Amino acid sequence: MTILQIVETAAAASLLLTVAEAVRRLYFHPIAHIPGPRLAALTWWYEFYFDVIKPGQYVFKIQELHKKYGPIIRVTPDEIHINDVGFLDTVYAPSMVRRDKYAYQLRALRVPGSVTAATDFDAHKKRREPLSPFFSKRNVVHLEPMVNQKVRQLCQLISKHAVNETPVNLSDVLFAFSNDVASNFVFAHQSDVLADEERSATLRQHSNELLLGININKHFPWIPDFLESLPLFISKPMMPPGLIDLLELFVKARSELMEVLKAKASGKSSDMPLGPTGKESVFRTILDNPSLPPFEKSVLRLEQEGALLVLAGTESPAKSLSIIFCHLLLNPSIFSKLRAELNTVPETATWVELEQLPYLSAVLEEGNRLSFGVTARMARIAHETLTYTPSSHAVPQSSTGKSYAIPPGTPVSITSLSAHTAETVFPDPFKFNPERWLGSEGRGLRKYQMAFGKGGRKCLGFELARAELYLAAAALVRSFDMTLWETDESDVAFVHDYQISMPNFSSKGVRIMVKKL
Numbered sequence: 001m002t003i004l005q006i007v008e009t010a011a012a013a014s015l016l017l018t019v020a021e022a023v024r025r026l027y028f029h030p031i032a033h034i035p036g037p038r039l040a041a042l043t044w045w046y047e048f049y050f051d052v053i054k055p056g057q058y059v060f061k062i063q064e065l066h067k068k069y070g071p072i073i074r075v076t077p078d079e080i081h082i083n084d085v086g087f088l089d090t091v092y093a094p095s096m097v098r099r100d101k102y103a104y105q106l107r108a109l110r111v112p113g114s115v116t117a118a119t120d121f122d123a124h125k126k127r128r129e130p131l132s133p134f135f136s137k138r139n140v141v142h143l144e145p146m147v148n149q150k151v152r153q154l155c156q157l158i159s160k161h162a163v164n165e166t167p168v169n170l171s172d173v174l175f176a177f178s179n180d181v182a183s184n185f186v187f188a189h190q191s192d193v194l195a196d197e198e199r200s201a202t203l204r205q206h207s208n209e210l211l212l213g214i215n216i217n218k219h220f221p222w223i224p225d226f227l228e229s230l231p232l233f234i235s236k237p238m239m240p241p242g243l244i245d246l247l248e249l250f251v252k253a254r255s256e257l258m259e260v261l262k263a264k265a266s267g268k269s270s271d272m273p274l275g276p277t278g279k280e281s282v283f284r285t286i287l288d289n290p291s292l293p294p295f296e297k298s299v300l301r302l303e304q305e306g307a308l309l310v311l312a313g314t315e316s317p318a319k320s321l322s323i324i325f326c327h328l329l330l331n332p333s334i335f336s337k338l339r340a341e342l343n344t345v346p347e348t349a350t351w352v353e354l355e356q357l358p359y360l361s362a363v364l365e366e367g368n369r370l371s372f373g374v375t376a377r378m379a380r381i382a383h384e385t386l387t388y389t390p391s392s393h394a395v396p397q398s399s400t401g402k403s404y405a406i407p408p409g410t411p412v413s414i415t416s417l418s419a420h421t422a423e424t425v426f427p428d429p430f431k432f433n434p435e436r437w438l439g440s441e442g443r444g445l446r447k448y449q450m451a452f453g454k455g456g457r458k459c460l461g462f463e464l465a466r467a468e469l470y471l472a473a474a475a476l477v478r479s480f481d482m483t484l485w486e487t488d489e490s491d492v493a494f495v496h497d498y499q500i501s502m503p504n505f506s507s508k509g510v511r512i513m514v515k516k517l
């Protein structure tokens with residue numbers, strides 16, 4: 001056989017295989033009966049187009065596709081999306097129901113050793129269980145003075161701008177605030193990004209740049225794999241600054257871990273008051289856990305766990321608070337009502353006391369709803385056949401009411417965009433309207449709040465995030481008169497999906513002018 005014949009045979013064979021696979025996906029695939037565009041069923045390039053070429057748009061395209069194809073659609077060759085909040089509890093089932101995560105989607109995150117990246121139900125449970133007491137409400141209450149100290153520092157920084165009559169980039173300083181809180185909470189050390197406003201701005205910008213690469217990581221994981229496999233002096237000039245920051249975060253997590261290992265080996269105990277977990281840091285919690293096997297305690301895994309906890313704990317609380325303040329300042333009557341309610345409690349009110357305030361709680365719920373939490377599809381995989389029958393919340397309303405069997409092993413998701421804009425539960429969904437969360441009807445809406453996820457994989461940092469939101473929002477509203485500066489609603493609008501919501505690329509963040517009260 002000549003080389004030409006070999007090439008021709010190989011080309012013919014691969015063409016034949018491609019056609020056979022296309023036919024399988026269209027007609028013989030276990031989800032071939034699910035409606036949707038033929039291209040999405042045929043190839044992941046369809047998703048790639050709306051993820052990367054039309055940047056961060058697939059989540060919006062999916063909403064459009066539902067209008068044409070109904071409340072259940074096939075969004076990639078393997079995956080289903082459902083636009084029906086009546087099905088939320090089935091997809092994001094409670095923690096005792098076996099649901100796996102979808103490995104393909106986790107490629108975006110690049111922290112395989114973290115709790116959030118454990119695809120298998122049992123592996124996830126093993127990782128999450130030792131962490132849970134550290135992130136419990138009791139332990140967050142114990143660490144509340146640390147959060148309060150950061151809130152005071154935040155207020156002092158903003159006060160300086162009041163004196164100098166200069167604008168504050170709230171997005172930057174809130175990023176520094178939540179980064180410090182997350183680092184100090186996880187590592188039990190004193191991180192102080194808030195002390196340096198310029199550094200805060202740079203870190204937030206780098207973090208944005210890292211997020212902008214996240215959709216490419218999912219489609220082409222070999223690109224960051226390749227970069228990371230090279231010696232740093234070669235790869236560093238090619239890396240986006242956010243990836244360099246991430247690698248530095250791994251190094252920081254590793255050095256924190258080494259300190260903990262040293263203290264553990266020497267039997268030295270902490271001189272800090274230890275609180276309900278009896279553990280000083282998250283690493284100590286994991287290392288002392290008797291039921292975790294040694295490989296779960298390896299340095300490589302733990303540095304990824306530490307880095308993920310800081311990353312997850314930084315972006316989202318900062319984003320929610322920026323969104324909340326932008327809407328409060330666009331709606332002065334809501335701001336005044338909130339301040340009036342806050343003035344009914346002493347300035348020293350604790351987080352648990354602030355939680356009793358209905359209007360503050362409603363403002364935070366509404367801000368979290370419009371933050372959309374994790375905006376990417378967070379698919380879950382059931383081990384049993386699921387049956388989807390459109391509920392009264394299905395979008396569009398199904399005229400046939402036809403049921404669909406979803407075979408075991410199929411990734412299924414309902415995005416936070418679908419859930420938070422469901423008109424049957426959130427009428428006029430893009431309006432900032434805290435009133436909708438008030439009273440018993442308002443409380444009933446909480447089961448549709450997806451900002452923190454739902455079920456066994458719900459946000460681990462939920463209580464810490466709530467403490468930050470209550471304490472920071474209350475302090476800022478009570479301490480300052482504020483107006484937006486060169487900022488409008490478009491600076492907090494959900495325009496691109498990069499795992500979290502992003503506004504127009506030209507946005508500089510939420511900026512305000514302040515007067516100290």
Ligand code: HEM
Binds near residue numbers: 117312450
């Ligand atoms: C407003 C603030 C926050 C929001 C909106 C938020 C949102 C979310 C969401 C939606 C998930 C589920 C992701 C999924 O299903 O794949 C999640 C998971 C997680 N979050 Fe948060 N989060 C916030 C704050 C925090 C904080 C402060 C921390 C820790 C310091 C944290 C740590 C985590 C971790 C470790 C997970 C993975 C849990 C697991 O897989 O078991 N989050 N978060």
